[in-house]
Amino acid sequence: MCASALIASCCPKGDSQQPSSNISPSEALALSRSLGSEGGDLLERGVLQTAALWRESDGDYVDFESFVKDNYAATPKERRELFEHLSHSFELINGAYNQLALDLQKPSMLASMEPLESDYIFSSFSPSAHLDDDLFANKIAFLTTLNFPHFTLEEKDSLGREWSREQWAYARMGDMFTERVSAEVNQQRALAESRAENYIASYNIMMGSLLSEDGRRLFPDDLCLLSHWNLRDELKACYALGEQGLEKQEMIFSVMQRIISQEIPAAVINSSEYDWMPVSNRCFKDGKEVKLEREKDERYSRILEVFHAYQQQDKCSSSGVNAIGRNFEEGMEVSDSKIESLFKTLLSSPQVAQVASLIESRLGRPLRPFDIWYDGFKARTAISESSLTDMTRSRYPDSDAYKKDMPRMFRALGFSASYADFLASKIEVENARGSGHAWGTAARGYNSFLRTRIGEGGMDYKGYNIAVHEMGHNVEQTIDMYDIDYYTLAGVPNTAFTETLAFIFQKRDLQLLGLDAPLDSDNMTLDIFWGMYEIMGVSLVDMYTWRWLYAHPQASSAELREAVMGIAAEVWDEYYAPVLGQPGCTLLAVYSHMVNSPMYLPNYPYGHIVEYQIESYLKGLENPRLIAPEVLRIWKCGRLTPDRWMNEAVGSDVSVQPILDELTQILAKY
Ligand SMILES: [Zn+2]
Structure with a gap:
């Protein structure tokens, strides 16, 4: 990382919510030079990053200077000793806190225990909540950043090719303290996130109140579906119902579009007081038509509130990342542009149209936009x-x-x-x-x-x-x-890699019962592929929305609504309309995750990619049922970046090529 990137990252002066550093980058640079830095080395990096996190309350410049002089490990031997000591101490602290949380939560988590009211309080109590604050206050955090500075994802992916395991271990220690978020900023973020969560958790559609255009009720009176998960699952279940199922699917599709556009009447959410014709958007009370107010962009206000809270957190980073960087570069450890190109490779592959026409022939009708949720590829097991x-x-x-x-x-x-x-x-x-x-x-x-x-x-x-x-x-x-x-x-690099091993085991559950069950089938691959195709588009809409937010930080909720609909339509027109029709369709914006877990969606398709890639590697083993030696070798890589890990594992970056290759073979049979 160059010095200018660090300078740009300093907290802006005069922000009332976030205390800024009282050590200027030029003071930090001069100090590192006086200690022998030749520029661009670890010493300079460590001093600059430590300065960016230093606050008035930690001391003045003189205190900072003597802290650096007293605590910089100048020789490799000193550095190694310090690393071992810090590493051991962090392991002690993390291990004990984890065990404490685990023990406190036992009564609320185990069937064998009867929890008291107070157990629920203890179960939501986080013993380590103030750990970071304490480690900054006693300057262990500064000791760490000074001697084990942070490397960006790009640096880890490029320099990391040549790093020894020890260098990787040092770099990972450098990820521990990259921001210093005040309690107030944390609180505001938690509040915005919980308001978004509550909004989504109580957004139900009373299906018995929906009317077709000729006034019929298609769903049972007591069916109450949470948007969007239950709506989608009901739509999927309708594939088994033939013609009648199609009519229901069209109605659910209309409801989803009204939610996205916020034309949905506010009074029909969570309530069966009125009957609603979602297709023409008319409402009735006791058989008489009534005019009702629309929802007024609440969906988009919730996203904006979270965005504004994240902007406050942006100011607390020592490396200048914003929420997009925190999510992708620091969280998933894959840049959003890399994820984007990975997804686009699959979305624009010729296999999409081929699988689509296979679905069309199975359904015996032209495809509709909601057929992104076609679920007829599910494999059936031979044993009940x-x-x-x-x-x-x-x-x-x-x-x-x-x-x-x-x-x-x-x-x-x-x-x-x-x-x-x-x-x-x-x-x-x-x-x-x-x-x-x-x-x-x-x-x-x-x-x-x-x-x-x-x-x-x-x-x-x-x-x-x-x-x-x-x-x-x-x-x-x-x-x-x-x-x-x-x-x-x-x-492991991120959650995709722990889920991968869990799914590898789960797929072998019948083998572990001693039954002879196939590990894969054409249907399984087709099902995974169509699922990836759907969720990648949804993920792109989420990602593009956040890029738009940072480009339009002053946007109103109405402007955000228009933008999201425009983004969804653009993604649709490029990758979905050619096979599913209806140009301009906004369906991809329906996922509730966009509101309550911003930018989480890309984790799903990324996980599927990693899993498929590892599975197809294991399939190539001499005996694909005896996976242990490879599992041991691969998972011992530990917390590298995803691409470095995958290279160690199978010799290439994370890639959609294995599933595309497999599909080519499968499709040749049809
Ligand atoms: Zn799991």
Whole structure:
């Protein structure tokens, strides 16, 4: 990173909400020169980044200067000793805080415990909430940034090719303190996010109040669907209903478009007081037509409020990133432009039109825009779920029985007997109150937890299927914590990579029951591809919306509405209208994530890409059922960037080519 990038990143003076640095970049530069920096080296980088995070309350320039002089590790030996000491200390702190949170949340998470009201308070209590503040106050954060400065994603991806594992470990330590957000800014952000969450969580459509243009009710009276998830799932379920299903799908499609355009009458949301014809947008009370007010851009006001809160946080970064950079470069560790080109490669591939015409011939009608949710490629299993449940219930009457069987399951995947025992010794199995999850360890010396539902009669097939998924997470958590060379490299590049191993295990759940089930099929690949095609367009709309927001920071909610609709139509016209028709369609803007989890959507298709790429690599193994040696080798890479990790794993960047190649072969059969 050049000095100018750091200078630009300093908190602007005079902002009332965010205290700024009292050390100027030129003072920091001069100081690093006086200590022997020749420019562009680690010393300069460390001093500049530390200065950007320093506040009046930390001391004046004289204090800063003596802090730097006293604490800069000048030799490689000093630096290594400091690294080891910091690394050990962070592991102690993280491990203990994680265990404390885990123990406090047990009563609300385990089926075997009866939580008290106060347990729910403890379960939402975060013991480490003030840790960062404390580490800045006692200057451990500055000791870290001074000696282990931050590298940008671009630097990690390019310089990282030549880095030793030790250099990677040092660079990862440099990611720990890159911003200093005041409690007030954090609070405002949390408030904006929770208002968006509440808006989405209570946005229901009363399907029994919907009327067709000739006044018929197509849905049951008591059907209440949350937008957009339940609306979409209902639309998917209609594929099984033929002609009658199509009429319902068209109606749901109209409702979605009215939500996006905010022409939906406010009084029909969460209420069955009025009847509503979504196609012509007319409303009725006791059979008489009434005029109702539209929703007035509440959807877009919620997005704007979150944007404004994120803008405040932007001012607290030592590297000058905004919310887009925090999400992609720092969070997913893939730049938004790289994600964009990855998605575009698939969206503009010739395979899209070929799969579309396959769907058209199966449906026996011209495609409609909502056919982005076509779900007729689902593979059917040969064995019924109830007979699988009989098997899992008798095998796993309780969590202990599952725990005892884990070494056998690991051996069946190709782990050596001793490694299988080791893995099993690091994983505790518990009966979950809600659905399943895997809670990993944050330090060596602790175990990770596999939680799934086990009913009175034992573990049913659904619970077992989830248990095997979570077990994949636990294996990842154990390998890249216990088998890793540096603590700061423990983990995976981003959530896609932990989900990948979980899905690899989950797909082999029948194999682990000793059944001979296929690992993949043409239908599976077609289903994954069509799902990717849908969610990539949705993700682009989300990404382009945030670029637009930063280009138009003063926008009103009405302007944002127009912009989002325009963006959705543009993406539609380029990648969807050619196969699904209806130019100008705004459907891609319906996802609720756009409101309550900005920029999260790209994680889904990115995860599918990573998973498919690793699976197709494993498929090429001599015995694709004995995956353990490769799983061990690959997941020991730890927390590199996604592209560096994938290169270590399979020898190329993250890519959509494996699924496109596979599709070419499949489509040749039709
Ligand atoms: Zn998972």
